[in-house]
Amino acid sequence: MKLIFTLLAASLFASSAPAADGPMEVDRIVAVVNSEVITRSDLRLRVAQVTRQLSRQGTPLPPANVLERQVLERQIMERLQIQLANETSLRVDDITLDRALGRIADNNKLSMTDFRKALERDGISWERFREEVRNEILLTRVREREVEGRIVISDAEVNNFLANPENVVGQEEYNLAHILFRAPEGASPEQLARLRAKAEDVAARVARGEAFDKLAASYSDAPDALSGGNLGWRSAERLPGVFAEAVTSLKPGETTPILRSAAGFHIVKVMDRKGGSQSAAATQVQQTRARHILIKTSEVVSDGDARRRLTDLRERVVQGGANFAELAKQHSADISAAKGGDLGWIYPADTVPEFEQAMDALKPGEVSQPVQSPFGWHLILVEERRVQDISDDRKRAAARNALRERKGDEAYQDWLRQLRDRAYVEYRLEEQ
Numbered sequence: 499m500k501l502i503f504t505l506l507a508a509s510l511f512a513s514s515a516p517a518a519d520g521p522m523e524v525d526r527i528v529a530v531v532n533s534e535v536i537t538r539s540d541l542r543l544r545v546a547q548v549t550r551q552l553s554r555q556g557t558p559l560p561p562a563n564v565l566e567r568q569v570l571e572r573q574i575m576e577r578l579q580i581q582l583a584n585e586t587s588l589r590v591d592d593i594t595l596d597r598a599l600g601r602i603a604d605n606n607k608l609s610m611t612d613f614r615k616a617l618e619r620d621g622i623s624w625e626r627f628r629e630e631v632r633n634e635i636l637l638t639r640v641r642e643r644e645v646e647g648r649i650v651i652s653d654a655e656v657n658n659f660l661a662n663p664e665n666v667v668g669q670e671e672y673n674l675a676h677i678l679f680r681a682p683e684g685a686s687p688e689q690l691a692r693l694r695a696k697a698e699d700v701a702a703r704v705a706r707g708e709a710f711d712k713l714a715a716s717y718s719d720a721p722d723a724l725s726g727g728n729l730g731w732r733s734a735e736r737l738p739g740v741f742a743e744a745v746t747s748l749k750p751g752e753t754t755p756i757l758r759s760a761a762g763f764h765i766v767k768v769m770d771r772k773g774g775s776q777s778a779a780a781t782q783v784q785q786t787r788a789r790h791i792l793i794k795t796s797e798v799v800s801d802g803d804a805r806r807r808l809t810d811l812r813e814r815v816v817q818g819g820a821n822f823a824e825l826a827k828q829h830s831a832d833i834s835a836a837k838g839g840d841l842g843w844i845y846p847a848d849t850v851p852e853f854e855q856a857m858d859a860l861k862p863g864e865v866s867q868p869v870q871s872p873f874g875w876h877l878i879l880v881e882e883r884r885v886q887d888i889s890d891d892r893k894r895a896a897a898r899n900a901l902r903e904r905k906g907d908e909a910y911q912d913w914l915r916q917l918r919d920r921a922y923v924e925y926r927l928e929e930q
Contacts, residue, residue: 529570530924531577536570541927545569548724557726558709560716568715568723570927575721575914578921579640580633588643590635593796597872598631600801604870645910651901659735659897670734672745673769675710675727678911680719681762683919697756697763704753710767719762720911733773736903741766761911783846783888787881788857789822789839792832794874804875808868812877815865822865822879831874839879845892853878 529536548569552559559565583589603613614624679697681690700717704710711726718727734742741764744754748768757764791811793804811829814820823838830839849857856869857878866878888896 526926528925528927529574530922530926531574532581532922534577534581536573536577541566541570541573544573552715552724552726555711555726557715558712560712564716567927570925571719572721572724574923575918576633576637578917579637582644582917583636583640588636588639590632590639594635595628595632597795598635599628600795601870601872602631641910645913646902646906649902649905649909651898651905655901656894656897659901660893670746670771670773671731672734672737672771673731674729674737674741674745675714675767675769676720676729676741677710677714677718677723677727677765678720678761679717679763680911680915683915694756694763697765701753701756701765704765704767710753721914727767728769731772732903733900735900738904738908740764742904759911760908761915782885784883785843785845785886786857786883787843788841789826789879789881790832790834790841790853791822791826791830791839791877792835792874793829793876794831801870801875805868805870808875808877812865812867815879843884843886 526538527535528538528541545566548565549559560568599613600610603610606613606616608616617624617627677697677700679693679700681693685693696717700713703713711728714720714723714727717723720727722728734746737745738759740757740759741754744757745766745768748754750768750770752768754764754766757766791808793799793807795801795804807829811820811825814825815822823840826835826839829835832839834841844857847854850871850873852869852871853876856866856876857880860866860878860880862880862882864880866876869876869878
């Protein structure tokens with residue numbers, strides 16, 4: 499979610515309003531999506547945002563008509579998911595939205611007031627920006643409910659995963675990019691043949707040295723197409739099976755042959771790789787024993803209020819010798835308050851990144867400065883650390899998470915394909 503908000507803020511924050519000079523053009527419909535429409539002005543605004551984002555990333559821009567069509571297809575897919583969310587009463591309340599906006603402002607090192615003024619100076623409506631962020635959160639929740647929440651991992655799958663020596667902790671990681679040519683559900687042999695021919699043409703252009711990220715932005719049907727198809731760093735056990743088998747023998751800069759999956763055809767490029775193998779049975783990890791005090795923000799308690807309260811509590815502990823556990827019982831809004839804020843022994847990745855980063859920077863006995871997370875503001879005390887073998891239960895939980903992530907991408911692509919195939923979509927871009 500943090501990455502989504504950062505990218506959204508970057509794309510909208512750098513965009514500017516359309517020029518006001520010249521004759522005013524009557525807005526037109528460029529696509530009909532079930533009972534809703536996408537207008538020419540909607541499309542132009544999004545194309546401008548994407549163009550600036552690709553330019554900042556250094557991604558070569560595809561031809562204008564290709565980029566326009568790609569952006570329109572993304573808007574259609576977003577609209578379909580938001581329609582589904584609305585039909586099933588999935589909502590993002592204003593408190594959640596305001597917290598997300600606060601994190602975006604913090605990432606830009608601005609107060610909420612200054613952030614709003616900066617957006618408005620660039621011609622970006624505050625209400626429009628709020629709705630963009632609300633929709634991003636909504637899209638994430640739709641995926642969690644419709645896809646990730648329905649993935650089932652059996653005990654037999656976990657056993658098989660742990661029995662495979664290739665599925666080890668600390669093994670190599672791959673930074674990948676991909677191009678997806680999505681096949682419609684129940685595609686005929688003729689449709690698949692045409693799709694494969696298209697994939698072969700793009701693969702030939704990759705082999706001739708054309709920029710992979712430009713081709714991804716031009717031709718990929720994946721949601722990450724306009725970021726150059728970048729999947730980021732992943733270990734092999736967290737990759738879709740068809741990807742994992744294909745990339746292990748490749749060097750950075752090399753691409754796979756055309757791969758077939760239930761979603762369609764893929765071309766995958768290894769951008770980089772790092773790390774090495776280590777036996778899962780011998781793996782040890784550092785655990786941290788910590789306490790915390792949580793103050794949640796609300797319409798009554800602002801970020802500034804929460805930060806000041808925790809700063810005062812920290813002074814009472816560090817300078818005045820107050821008992822951290824007793825203060826946690828009195829002031830913390832977390833369920834751990836009854837235990838003096840005791841979180842027990844924490845494994846890596848047990849907590850949200852903001853909390854973990856602050857906790858890892860402390861020595862035993864140290865108390866953090868106020869730390870913000872999606873849950874509110876924290877004061878953290880590290881009591882002690884130890885190095886421990888990963889327990890069998892922990893290994894099984896890690897295996898289950900890896901399998902869930904591996905299945906997640908494939909399930910999401912399949913769900914998007916079904917959602918698109920069921921929808922009524924009428925293109926009117928060519929008419930103009």
